[in-house]
Amino acid sequence: xxxxxxxxxxxxxxxxxxxxxxxxxxxxxxxxxxxxxxxxxxxxxxxxxxxxxxxxxxxxxxxxxxxxxxxxxxxxxxxxxxxxxxxxxxxxxxxxxxxxxxxxxxxxxxxxxxxxxxxxxxxxxxxxxxxxxxxxxxxxxxxxxxxxxxxxxxxxxxxxxxxxxxxxxxxxxxxxxxxxxxxxxxxxxxxxxxxxxxxxxxxxxxxxxxxxxxxxxxxxxxxxxxxxxxxxxxxxxxxxxxxxxxxxxxxxxxxxxxxxxxxxxxxxxxxxxxxxxxxxxxxxxxxxxxxxxxxxxxxxxxxxxxxxxxxxxxxxxxxxxxxxxxxxxxxx
Numbered sequence: 001x002x003x004x005x006x007x008x009x010x011x012x013x014x015x016x017x018x019x020x021x022x023x024x025x026x027x028x029x030x031x032x033x034x035x036x037x038x039x040x041x042x043x044x045x046x047x048x049x050x051x052x053x054x055x056x057x058x059x060x061x062x063x064x065x066x067x068x069x070x071x072x073x074x075x076x077x078x079x080x081x082x083x084x085x086x087x088x089x090x091x092x093x094x095x096x097x098x099x100x101x102x103x104x105x106x107x108x109x110x111x112x113x114x115x116x117x118x119x120x121x122x123x124x125x126x127x128x129x130x131x132x133x134x135x136x137x138x139x140x141x142x143x144x145x146x147x148x149x150x151x152x153x154x155x156x157x158x159x160x161x162x163x164x165x166x167x168x169x170x171x172x173x174x175x176x177x178x179x180x181x182x183x184x185x186x187x188x189x190x191x192x193x194x195x196x197x198x199x200x201x202x203x204x205x206x207x208x209x210x211x212x213x214x215x216x217x218x219x220x221x222x223x224x225x226x227x228x229x230x231x232x233x234x235x236x237x238x239x240x241x242x243x244x245x246x247x248x249x250x251x252x253x254x255x256x257x258x259x260x261x262x263x264x265x266x267x268x269x270x271x272x273x274x275x276x277x278x279x280x281x282x283x284x285x286x287x288x289x290x291x292x293x294x295x296x297x298x299x300x301x302x303x304x305x306x307x308x309x310x311x312x313x314x315x316x317x318x319x320x321x322x323x324x325x326x327x328x329x330x331x332x
Contacts, residue, residue: 092201093302095119097163099147099191100170102130105206105259108295109167114141116299121163123147149187156194165202166195167298172233180231188240192247203249204301206294209257209280209313211238216276223280241311250308252301252329257315258288266290268318270297274332275311286315300325 096113100106101122113120119141124130125148136142147159149170160166168191172183188205195203211234213224228234244251257280260267267290278284297314301307306329 093118093164095121095161095163096165096167096302097121097123097145097147097160097200099123099149099166099168101147102126102135103169103171103173104261105291105294106169108291109169109298110136110142112292112295112299114139118299118302119143121145121147121159121161123159149191150182151190153190153194153197156190157198160194160198160200163198164200165204165302166191166200167204167206169206169298171206172231177231180233180236184233185236185239188237189243192240192244192249196247196249201250202302203244203247203251204298205241205244205251205253206298207237207241207253207255208234209255209278209315210234211241211255212276213279216279218279221279221281245309252298252307252309253311254294254297254301255311255313256289256294257286257313259294260288260290262290264290264293264316266318267293268316269320269322270328271315271317271320272297272323272328272330273313274330275313278313278315284315285320286317289314289316296325297328300328304329306331 096118098106098109098113098120101110101120102124106122110120110122120136121143122130122136123145124135125146127144127146130144135144143161145159145161147156149156149168151159168188170183170187170191172179192203208227210218210221210224210227213219213221213234218224224234241253244253253275255275255278257278264270267288268286270289270293271285280287293314293316297312304325306326310329310331312329
C-alpha cells in the first residue's frame with residue numbers, strides 16, 4: 001500500500017491491487033461521491049488520509065465529480081486487462097532472424113523489415129562471402145550471422161540469438177536433385193526445431209503454390225508436374241509445411257505463385273486467397289507475384305493477428321484493386 005498524506009491539503013491514498021476495483025470512503029477532510037464496486041475485492045479499500053491522532057488538521061473541502069471517479073475506475077479496469085508490455089505481436093517482436101537473407105526474396109525481406117524498424121539477424125550460408133560482398137554494410141540494424149539450415153539445431157539456435165521471430169526464405173538453387181530434399185525439407189525442419197528451442201513467437205515460411213496439389217486433384221496440373229520435375233521440390237516443401245504446422249509454433253505459411261523480379265507497379269496488386277484455392281491456371285485471377293510483394297506479406301504476417309496459424313496463397317494482377325494489409329490473410 002502506498003499513501004501520501006500532507007497536512008493542510010487533501011490527498012487520496014492509492015493501493016496497487018491486481019483486481020480492477022476502486023473504493024473511496026468519505027472523510028471529514030475529503031468529500032467525494034460514493035462509487036459502487038466494479039468487481040468484488042477482498043483487499044482493504046482505498047481511503048482518504050485521516051489526521052494523525054492528537055493533531056489538528058486544517059481541512060480543505062474538495063469535490064470530485066462522480067464521472068471523474070468512474071472514469072478513473074474504468075481506466076484502472078481496462079489497464080488490468082492488458083498483459084504487461086505485450087499488447088500486440090508488433091510490440092513483442094523487435095528482432096527477426098531471416099534465413100536465406102542473401103537470396104533474391106530474402107534480401108527484400110530484410111530491406112522491408114528495416115524500413116519498418118525491425119532489427120535483423122541476417123542468416124547466410126556463406127558468411128565470408130557475404131562479408132566480402134559487403135552485404136548490408138553500413139546498416140547497424142542488420143547483423144550478419146552464419147545461418148546454414150543444414151547445420152544442426154545448436155548452431156542454428158546461436159544464429160537466431162535473441163530474435164523473437166523467424167522468417168524462412170531458403171530454397172535450393174543448385175543442379176543436384178538431392179539438394180531439394182536437403183534444403184527445402186531437412187533444412188526447413190532443422191530451422192523449425194531451432195526456433196522452437198529458442199521460444200520464438202512467430203515463424204513465417206515462404207513455400208510455393210501447388211505444394212498440396214495431389215490432395216486437391218491437381219496431380220496432372222502441368223504447373224505442378226513441371227515444378228516438381230527435378231527433385232520433387234514441391235513434395236519436400238509440403239513435408240516442411242506439415243512439420244511446421246505440427247510444431248506448436250505460431251506460424252504463417254506464404255505460398256506465392258511465379259516469382260517475378262519486377263516491382264508491383266509492373267506485376268500488379270496483391271491477390272490473397274486461402275490455402276488450396278490457387279493452382280497457377282489460366283482461370284486463376286493471377287499467376288505471378290513480385291518478390292517485393294512476397295516480402296511485404298512476410299513482414300505483415302509478424303503484426304497481423306489474422307495471419308496467425310494460417311496459410312495464404314498469393315499472386316498479383318495489374319487489374320486487381322489495392323488491398324489493405326489487414327485483408328491480406330483471408331480465412332478459408
